[in-house]
Each structure stands twice: as structure tokens, then as C-alpha cells.
Amino acid sequence: MNAPTKKLRVATTSLAGCFGCHMSFLDIDERLLELVQLVEFDRSPLTDIKHCGPCDIGIIEGGLCNAENVHVLREFRANCKILIAIGACAINGGLPAQRNHLSLSAILEEVYHAQHGLVDGFIPNDPELPLPLDKVHPIHEVVKVDYFIPGCPPSADAIWKVLTDLLAGKEPELGHGLIHYD
Amino acid sequence: MSQSNTFTLDGKTIPYSEGQTIIQAAMAAGEYIPHLCFNPEFKPHGSCKLCTVKANGRQTASCTQHPAPDMVVESDTKEINDERRTLLQMLFVEGNHFCPSCEKSGNCQLQATAYQLNMMSPHFDQFFPDRPLDASHPDYLLDFNRCILCSLCVRASRDVDGKNVFALSGRGIKSHLIVNAKSGRLADTNFSGDDKAAHVCPVGVILKKRVGFAIPIGSRSFDEQPISATPHPQGACPVGPRSNAATLPPHPTVKDA
Numbered sequence: 001m002n003a004p005t006k007k008l009r010v011a012t013t014s015l016a017g018c019f020g021c022h023m024s025f026l027d028i029d030e031r032l033l034e035l036v037q038l039v040e041f042d043r044s045p046l047t048d049i050k051h052c053g054p055c056d057i058g059i060i061e062g063g064l065c066n067a068e069n070v071h072v073l074r075e076f077r078a079n080c081k082i083l084i085a086i087g088a089c090a091i092n093g094g095l096p097a098q099r100n101h102l103s104l105s106a107i108l109e110e111v112y113h114a115q116h117g118l119v120d121g122f123i124p125n126d127p128e129l130p131l132p133l134d135k136v137h138p139i140h141e142v143v144k145v146d147y148f149i150p151g152c153p154p155s156a157d158a159i160w161k162v163l164t165d166l167l168a169g170k171e172p173e174l175g176h177g178l179i180h181y182d
Numbered sequence: 183m184s185q186s187n188t189f190t191l192d193g194k195t196i197p198y199s200e201g202q203t204i205i206q207a208a209m210a211a212g213e214y215i216p217h218l219c220f221n222p223e224f225k226p227h228g229s230c231k232l233c234t235v236k237a238n239g240r241q242t243a244s245c246t247q248h249p250a251p252d253m254v255v256e257s258d259t260k261e262i263n264d265e266r267r268t269l270l271q272m273l274f275v276e277g278n279h280f281c282p283s284c285e286k287s288g289n290c291q292l293q294a295t296a297y298q299l300n301m302m303s304p305h306f307d308q309f310f311p312d313r314p315l316d317a318s319h320p321d322y323l324l325d326f327n328r329c330i331l332c333s334l335c336v337r338a339s340r341d342v343d344g345k346n347v348f349a350l351s352g353r354g355i356k357s358h359l360i361v362n363a364k365s366g367r368l369a370d371t372n373f374s375g376d377d378k379a380a381h382v383c384p385v386g387v388i389l390k391k392r393v394g395f396a397i398p399i400g401s402r403s404f405d406e407q408p409i410s411a412t413p414h415p416q417g418a419c420p421v422g423p424r425s426n427a428a429t430l431p432p433h434p435t436v437k438d439a
């Protein structure tokens with residue numbers, strides 16, 4: 001294969017996620033070497049760049065559980081031509097959204113005041129801390145999302161399939177064995 | 183004049199016998215039509231509309247519609263599959279389907295149908311309803327978060343077990359599954375694990391306690407083959423392997439958790 005003319009720029013982030021999707025992404029193993037021939041990374045836990053610049057592809061792990069998540073998501077959407085939601089949490093809220101049937105004040109109360117063994121607990125209110133949202137939301141409820149890779153986490157093969165389909169200019173398609181919600 | 187007792191399904195000729203519905207004849211011929219509230223062992227309910235086909239150009243539920251000679255039935259078309267996917271998306275956002283922690287994952291007919299129809303996202307806004315569990319019964323747990331109101335447990339308990347443990351209550355978006363006891367709790371009914379109703383739920387609502395994750399996620403029925411390829415012989419449902427074991431052929435492909 002000839003050297004590609006211009007590398008595609010890719011940004012990734014984890015919002016209300018556990019980094020499991022990023023770990024699964026790294027599970028593409030030696031295919032990473034193939035990938036870095038075709039792409040370069042912008043903001044990502046892999047580069048430590050703090051803000052997302054103009055990119056071809058943005059990959060979002062995790063849903064929205066606080067105000068900062070929403071700001072980061074909007075920055076990605078504003079800068080990325082294609083936005084991909086990766087994993088259950090980005091797609092339907094996932095594990096963090098299991099708090100949604102409880103009131104936020106009851107949760108904070110339980111965690112910082114009432115929980116067994118706490119003495120003089122207080123609810124943290126440092127201005128540096130992002131404000132939690134009332135409920136956890138999947139990202140497509142806030143910005144337009146172009147593609148979804150479901151799974152908790154999606155397998156490395158599923159992630160590889162979507163990325164290589166996109167790099168080849170095709171509509172990504174996961175068939176049996178690659179589409180999973182668990 | 184003898185009429186041909188056949189119709190076509192996506193161009194294939196399907197024989198049928200008197201009294202069969204379109205989906206029954208299709209299944210007998212080894213053809214898959216997506217469905218959720220239909221189970222060949224029970225009278226059709228016709229509520230989920232996943233089985234919708236076009237019969238001579240008109241949309242109809244194939245689990246309730248009888249074929250007519252030379253009827254032209256379309257099922258696996260982009261138009262109908264797009265609508266089926268939308269129905270699935272609505273079912274997903276109306277409940278709480280956190281598959282990674284669901285004992286039914288991989289054996290779930292809702293999930294497998296969504297895989298089959300390439301449902302990549304729920305599309306709509308999540309309702310995140312608050313539906314407390316009923317863990318009162320010593321052997322069985324009810325997780326209402328996943329109920330799709332297919333009424334199979336209602337039909338099984340009423341028509342097979344003669345018990346009427348379950349019922350659907352309320353209308354429209356307020357419809358929900360209830361347990362017929364003054365307290366509303368399963369423990370206060372005569373429900374038992376030997377009931378047919380304990381084994382018909384196509385999703386992860388009616389779950390046996392203390393058998394969690396005996397088969398790991400990733401090695402379950404629909405991990406191995408898509409629901410469309412899972413043989414569905416008359417009288418045995420791919421998600422009801424424990425049911426009527428004495429009278430039905432054992433299902434070769436579905437693993438019992």
C-alpha cells in the first residue's frame with residue numbers, strides 16, 4: 001500500500017465512562033501500528049492534549065453525568081466531522097445511569113452524610129468540581145451522533161471494523177458476532 | 183376447484199394448512215419473521231407488531247393474519263425492517279435495559295431481535311422509568327424494568343397453569359405488568375417455579391434466583407447464532423427451552439441458564 005497522502009485526525013475522550021472502551025480500543029493490539037499509519041491523535045488520553053481541535057473523527061466513551069461532560073461533548077461536536085458514540089454508557093447511559101431513579105440530593109446525602117462509618121461528612125463544593133447533572137444522559141440526547149458502536153465494552157474487533165470501514169470511506173457495519181449490547 | 187394452498191414470502195413459495203397464520207406457516211417452512219409477543223405454544227396476542235408484514239400490499243400482523251391462496255407477503259424489506267427497528271427502539275427507551283448486568287443477555291429475544299435488525303442506538307430519549315423490583319418470592323425475582331408487555335406470562339399463567347398470577351394493567355403508556363395479589367407481591371401468590379409462566383418471558387423479567395451467570399456472557403444462545411438462524415420448530419420457542427420438556431422436542435441450540 002502506498003503511504004497515505006494525509007493522515008486523518010482522531011480525538012477520543014471518556015466522559016461518564018470507566019475507560020473500559022479505551023482499553024478495548026487498545027486491544028486492537030498490533031493493529032495499532034497499522035492504524036497510526038492512517039491516523040494521528042488529537043485530544044485523547046493517549047496524547048494528553050487538553051482541548052479538541054479540528055478533527056476528522058471524534059470518539060466519545062461514556063455518557064453525561066456532570067456539566068463538564070456536556071462542555072467536552074459540545075467541543076468535540078463543534079470540532080469533529082464525524083462523531084462516534086462508543087459503548088453502552090455513551091449510547092444509553094449505561095452503569096452511571098443506574099442512579100437515575102434516585103434523586104441526586106438523596107444520593108449525595110447517602111454517600112457523604114448518612115453512609116455507615118462517616119463522621120462529620122460534608123458534600124464537596126469546591127468550585128473546581130463540575131456540578132453533577134440531575135440525571136445521567138446518553139450523548140445523542142444532547143448532540144447529533146453519527147455512528148454508534150454498542151457493547152460494554154465493544155470488542156476490539158468491533159471497534160476495528162467501524163474504524164477501518166470509515167477509513168475506507170464505507171458505511172460502518174457490524175454483523176452478527178460484532179454487534180453486542182453486553 | 184382446488185386452490186393452491188400456498189402464498190409467497192419475499193418471493194419464496196410457502197405452503198400452509200387451514201387455520202395456520204402467516205407466521206406459523208413461515209416458521210414451519212423454516213423462514214424467520216421477527217416477532218416478540220408471539221410464541222407458537224400460545225394463542226397470538228398481536229400487540230408488539232414486530233411481526234408486521236405486507237400482505238397483498240397492506241400491513242398486517244403476521245401472527246394473527248391468515249394467508250390466502252397466492253397471497254404476496256413481503257417481510258424482509260428495508261421499509262418494514264426500518265419500522266420494526268423503530269418499534270424496538272421505543273421498547274428499549276420505555277424500560278431500563280442495561281444489558282451488561284442482565285441475566286438474560288445473550289438469551290434475550292428483544293436483544294437478539296435488535297441485533298438482527300441492526301439497532302445501533304436507542305435513537306429516542308430514554309424514559310428512565312422508576313420500576314422497583316419484586317424480590318419477595320423465595321425462588322423467583324421480577325425485574326419490571328425489562329418488561330415489554332408481551333403478555334406471555336399472563337397467557338401462560340391463565341391458560342396453562344390455571345392460576346392468573348400476572349395481568350396487564352393500565353392503558354397506553356401507563357400499561358404495566360401487575361401481580362394478582364392484594365399486596366401486589368409475588369410471594370403472596372401461588373406462583374411456583376414449576377409453572378409454565380416461570381419459563382416464557384422472552385426478556386429478563388421473570389428470573390430464577392441463585393443461578394446468575396452460570397453461562398458466561400459471550401457464550402450464550404444468540405452469541406453463537408443470530409435469532410434468524412435459530413431453529414424454531416412448531417411448538418418450541420427459542421427462549422422457552424425449559425417449557426413442557428416432556429411433550430416438546432428439546433431445543434438443540436438454546437442453553438438453559
Ligand code: SF4
Pocket residue numbers: 181278279280281282284285286287288290291292293328385386387
Ligand atoms: S431484557 Fe434483554 S434487552 Fe433488556 S436488559 Fe436484559 S438482555 Fe438487555
Ligand code: SF4
Pocket residue numbers: 328329330331332333334335336348359382383384385387388
Ligand atoms: S414479564 Fe416477560 S412475559 Fe410477562 S409481559 Fe413482561 S416481558 Fe412479557
Ligand code: FES
Pocket residue numbers: 216217218219220227228229230231232233234243244245246
Ligand atoms: S409477534 Fe405479532 S404482534 Fe407481536
